[in-house]
Amino acid sequence: xxxxxxxxxxxxxxxxxxxxxxxxxxxxxxxxxxxxxxxxxxxxxxxxxxxxxxxxxxxxxxxxxxxxxxxxxxxxxxxxxxxxxxxxxxxxxxxxxxxxxxxxxxxx
Numbered sequence: 001x002x003x004x005x006x007x008x009x010x011x012x013x014x015x016x017x018x019x020x021x022x023x024x025x026x027x028x029x030x031x032x033x034x035x036x037x038x039x040x041x042x043x044x045x046x047x048x049x050x051x052x053x054x055x056x057x058x059x060x061x062x063x064x065x066x067x068x069x070x071x072x073x074x075x076x077x078x079x080x081x082x083x084x085x086x087x088x089x090x091x092x093x094x095x096x097x098x099x100x101x102x103x104x105x106x107x108x
Contacts, residue, residue, distance in 0.1 A: 021068040032094035
């Protein structure tokens with residue numbers, strides 16, 4: 001896999017995923033496991049295939065290949081907000097990611 005700032009050369013990573021126009025299982029944002037394509041340009045979260053957007057005034061940095069919904073995907077920040085700079089939102093941590101999320105937060 002091609003290493004980039006988002007995947008850090010890892011195949012799988014706990015990250016912040018925010019739907020900019022809708023919800024992910026009842027909330028706008030989740031912290032959960034994502035995996036990456038070989039090129040690192042596509043992120044897979046749950047049943048979603050999210051491809052890197054090319055800017056052009058959208059709110060997110062990725063979009064759902066199937067629905068076109070915009071997503072903001074970011075690494076977990078040890079200090080401060082992890083939400084997109086455009087505003088705060090309700091965030092839920094996926095059950096299978098809680099242990100890793102807590103480990104990341106403690107490392108800061």
